[in-house]
Amino acid sequence: MLNEDNKLKETPAFKYCRESRVFKTGRVFPNDVNNHKTLFGGKLMSTIDEVASISAMRHCRTNVVTASSDSVDFLRPIRPTDSVCFESFVSWTGHTSIEVFVKVISENLYTGERAVAATSFITFVAVEEDGTPAPVPAIVPETDEEKLISESANERSELRKVRRTSSKKLASQLNTSKYWE
Numbered sequence: 232m233l234n235e236d237n238k239l240k241e242t243p244a245f246k247y248c249r250e251s252r253v254f255k256t257g258r259v260f261p262n263d264v265n266n267h268k269t270l271f272g273g274k275l276m277s278t279i280d281e282v283a284s285i286s287a288m289r290h291c292r293t294n295v296v297t298a299s300s301d302s303v304d305f306l307r308p309i310r311p312t313d314s315v316c317f318e319s320f321v322s323w324t325g326h327t328s329i330e331v332f333v334k335v336i337s338e339n340l341y342t343g344e345r346a347v348a349a350t351s352f353i354t355f356v357a358v359e360e361d362g363t364p365a366p367v368p369a370i371v372p373e374t375d376e377e378k379l380i381s382e383s384a385n386e387r388s389e390l391r392k393v394r395r396t397s398s399k400k401l402a403s404q405l406n407t408s409k410y411w412e
Contacts, residue, residue, distance in 0.1 A: 245369040248377040251286040251321040251331075259311045269308035270315065275335065276303055278317055279351045283331040286319040287355040290329055291367045295355040298328060299391055303351040313337040315348070320377065322352070323384030327364035329355045330387065332380045352387060 255278065265271050280297060287295040309315055316336040323330040335349035357365040372381040 243368045245371050246290055246321075247371050247373055248320045248322065248381075249373065251290040251319075253282045253285045253289070253319045254316065255282050256314055256316045259309060259313055259315060261311065264311060267308070269310055270313075272303075272305060275305075275309070275315075275349060276300075276351075278315075279303060279319075279333045279335070279349075280353060282317045282319045283333050283351070283353040284355065286321055286331045287329045287353075287357070290321040290324070290370070291357040291365065293365050294358050294360070295329065296358055298354045298356045299395070301352040301354065301387060301391060303349060305349050307337065307346055307348045309335075309337045309348050310339075312339055312341055313348075314340055321370050322372075322377070322380045323388065324367050324370050325388065326366060327357050328388075329357060329367055330384055331355065354391060 257278070259270050263270055263274055280300070284295060284297070314337070316338065317333060318336065319331050319333040321329055322332040331353050333349075333351040333353065334347060335351075336345055337348040338345045357367045359365045370381065372378045
């Protein structure tokens with residue numbers, strides 16, 4: 232990676248999870264809900280990708296592209312009486328890949344009751360300006376929660392590799408012709 236003076240800048244050997252932590256809190260408005268009067272899943276997923284990408288870029292300080300969304304687990308409905316807090320941090324890194332964990336907390340604005348409403352793992356690849364993959368620092372978890380999430384990261388990485396191979400195989404067998412032809 233080059234700095235502003237076109238000199239090669241050093242990639243740190245490691246960074247702490249806290250250095251990539253992002254918080255974003257919002258409200259649920261009437262145009263954000265579905266016919267069940269709960270937050271649209273797609274709106275939630277869009278914000279998850281947004282905060283996760285900020286965490287990834289804070290970690291590597293270069294461009295990133297979304298490589299996969301392992302999961303978005305909807306654990307409880309989010310209602311218009313709730314605020315929604317998104318918290319993300321880098322939970323694992325490979326040579327050029329960055330896994331980000333996102334926790335979504337709903338808070339009933341009348342009672343103050345808080346609960347984890349969703350969790351997600353999103354993987355990014357750091358890229359140079361020319362689009363080639365860029366090396367990223369290792370991650371060091373410090374808190375109990377960071378350690379808990381990081382402990383199972385290698386297993387998730389292996390599952391991603393298997394799923395990607397399977398997806399590529401399936402895609403190679405799919406029809407791409409126009410349905411009207």
